[in-house]
Amino acid sequence: MLLAAAASLRGAWLVGAFLSLSFATIAADQSGGTALAPFLLVAPLAPVLGVAAAYGPRQDPLEALVATAAYGRTRLILLRTIAVLVSVLPVTALLGLALPGPRWLAGAWLGPALALVPVLLALAGFVGPRAAATIVLLGWSSVVVASTRAGLDPAWPVQAAQQGVYLALALAACAVIAVRLGLDRQRGVAL
């Protein structure tokens, strides 16, 4: 019921995300593993964009009521975030199995995906979900495109060393959210 007003949890958005991920997987597959960039670009961004489209005054027509409801805006955003992750991650993981190359690649994109979602939520508390999604999108695209242009291993963005960076990023973002929630005078706007 509480997910009904979230744009990214409706059929059209989910079908769009699935098609984008499918095409990215096909492109990576056709390259024989030399061009993983399309998949590595899209897979972590799908949940990020889904979460960004799940709340906020421009995405949720009921934002004015959500902001004053006893249920709590923060709680609702976290619920919708989980719903987006549950909708998008399993499909992406299944598509990842079709990628050429080592099996760990199928799940390696989860690292940046799970890091970028809290980064999005932390940034959104300052600039709103739309602008935060744009910043995350540009940032992640830069990482993938720059690694490709630099001639690094196609899987470089999700290799073990980078996963540590994503973990640190996720922890930092969670810390920012926690601090803002603690200092929040207007309950529910820290996210």
Added chain:
Amino acid sequence: MNVARSTVELAGVGKRYGRRHALADVDLTLDHGLTGLLGPNGAGKTTLLHIVATSIVADSGQVRLLGRDPHGSHADVTAVRRELGYLPQELGYPSDMTAFGFVEYVAVLKEWNDRERRVREVRRVLELVDLTDQAPVRVSRLSGGQRRRVGLAQALLGDPRLVVLDEPTTGLEPGTARRPAAHALHPRPQLDRAAVHPPDRRRRGAL
């Protein structure tokens, strides 16, 4: 000032948007009953209602609603919101929701978790605003006035002690269609309700 009796207490409240002062040093105490706010456009009526509805926080001053500080603890603001009904000036409606679905959605946000009780309450408030027959109709197919009444219905869920209505009669035609709103806005003796709303100047006196 009797904290226990006052529904809304503002002391020295100020709010700025950039360099512009929307509210400056506002003192206001409201007890039980119906209160209307009158003032020219841009006077800060809606900003004041946003503060009372806990949707924005004042930059300065003290706010107490139903005897609690809405910007204090999480428990305090939640307790206030449980007894608050709010109709914003502009309310969006998801196009695929029915009138019943919309009000039920808000009921869930207001923590009406028991489905049977929730459904009963949604039916009650839709009847209050004379929309029982329109309950299964999509909000997008309702007239502007009917949508406003759907908005009014959600604000009345659970007979809240504090009802904040911003331009509640916008779009309602004079005469019969306004009666449900008037009925809903007038506090009944058994209710402990205060309503704060800026009356529509074209039609004031009818409520």
